Amino acid sequence: LSAVQIVPSLRSFSIPECVSVEGSKAGATQIPCTPQDLSRWNKLFIMLEDSQMKQDMLLHQNEDMVKVEVDSIQKELHKLNNNKACVQASENTCKCISEQMNGNLNKAMEQLREAADTYQAQNNETLQQLIHFSKNQATRLTKLESSSLLGAGLGQVAMKSFSAYPKEQEASNADGGKLERALMATVADLQRVHAQLALFQRATAHRFLPSGCEMALLFPMRSKHIFAEVIPSMSMSLQSFTICLWAKVTQTLNKTVLFSYGTKKNPQELQLLLARHSVLLTVGGETHLVEAHSVVTDGQWGHFCAAWSSEQGLATLWVNGDNVARVPGVAEGHVLPSNGFILLGQERSRSGIYRDLDSSVAFTGKMTGVNMWDHVLDAGRIKEYANQDGSCDSRGNVIGWGVSEIIPHGGSQYIN
Known part of the structure; x- marks a missing residue:
């Protein structure tokens, strides 16, 4: 050759x-x-x-x-x-x-x-x-x-x-x-x-937890017995707040609860919800509703934030660092009552008894990085917390992930 x-x-x-x-x-x-x-x-x-x-x-x-x-x-x-x-x-x-x-x-x-x-x-x-x-x-x-x-x-x-x-x-x-x-x-x-x-x-x-978090709450199935109870670090008598959390929902129905604060008088005082592909915020009851459509994807991690101020009644919703809803006049002048209960993945029943919870609104999936502040965060801070490469060390003063006590119930559990 x-x-x-x-x-x-x-x-x-x-x-x-x-x-x-x-x-x-x-x-x-x-x-x-x-x-x-x-x-x-x-x-x-x-x-x-x-x-x-x-x-x-x-x-x-x-x-x-x-x-x-x-x-x-x-x-x-x-x-x-x-x-x-x-x-x-x-x-x-x-x-x-x-x-x-x-x-x-x-x-x-x-x-x-x-x-x-x-x-x-x-x-x-x-x-x-x-x-x-x-x-x-x-x-x-x-x-x-x-x-x-x-x-x-x-x-x-x-x-x-x-x-x-x-x-x-x-x-x-x-x-x-x-x-x-x-x-x-x-x-x-x-x-x-x-x-x-x-x-x-x-x-x-998709197997890794976002934002550098080392653990998450797993809600394996939709059940009225599966939820987590949060003990806040300070009183919930607030005139403004910001709630942020990471969630990966398996499947959303007409109403799926991420975060819920309720009292004996009003079991749905404050709620952050998912509905199909939408995210919703209620303050003082369902009559004060803020909603953003087509921003939720099943099976994928998403960063959800909700902010509200009593002074102007301005409520905003944020998904993955983007402002998706901005509504004025929401529960203007309202003050959140104290001595309520905070639940993740479920809402308080009107009777206040856990066995009366509704399985149709239960969350199924994973949740991590749950934080709450007693003031409205600026846009730059919210975008920073939505960074998947690492922001889990930032904690709220009302609820701090890894600091405040979060008690799993039923089949919910912590995972790495």
Whole structure:
């Protein structure tokens, strides 16, 4: 197999790009692909190109030698034909010249054989380095498989192709086309693994708690017995407030309670609710209602905030750091009464007895980062708390996540 056939095919082959993996919190992580690997590829292709150039130079050199010898013979024959007396001498001369040409040709063929042997040795060395590189890639994929949660299925796809790869490389010593096909198949496998890693990252992103929180409340099913009771750090007799929390709802119905504060006189004094794909806030009863439509997605974490001030009756709703509703005149001049009960994932019954709770309004899903302040937060603070990369260490002075006592009931529980 000549260098003219192999070098163009190797030039058309592109070096595989490095695979990147995104971590759960720290962003993208790149599979090691050192500059040594790239310089090694450049050296391999330069070696092949140098071999081709050497062979071409030898061929041109021998062609020039043959041409010179033929011209010399033609001149000698022309002189001899003009002198009949030198016919015998010309025969001897032709014989000597023929022997000299044969010697030169044999020398040229020997040089060509030496060049071919040298090229073959370089080619074999190049192939062995390519095989070693492919084995290193296989080892990296094996480590990646053992470190990922879904590595079993992912590794089967990648390693299946690498298991047959060395055998294909042995056969490629006789056929360079097989080498190129094997390398292209490896590139395709790496691209397939990269795509599956991207899917894996998107899938595992939903497993982590947002905003750097280390724990969450799990409400496994919709039941009147499953909720959490909150003991505030100060009196609930407030003229303004801001409530913020992270929630991942499994499914929202016509009314799903996130946060509820009720007293004996008014069990629905203050509520933060979900309704299908909407979020709602009530202050002083359902007559004072604030609503934002099409802002809730089932099965995804969302940051929900509600703020209210008695002075102007201005109520606002925020979802994922964006202001989605702003309504004035909501319970203007009202003051929240004290001595009530705060429930997460459920609302107080009119009888005040837990067995009379309504399962149809119960929350199912996960909740974390529940905080409440006795004043209205500015927009910058709310946007900061909606940052998924870490803001769980900010706590409210009325309810502080991780500080205030939150008591799970029924099947609700804390999870990491």
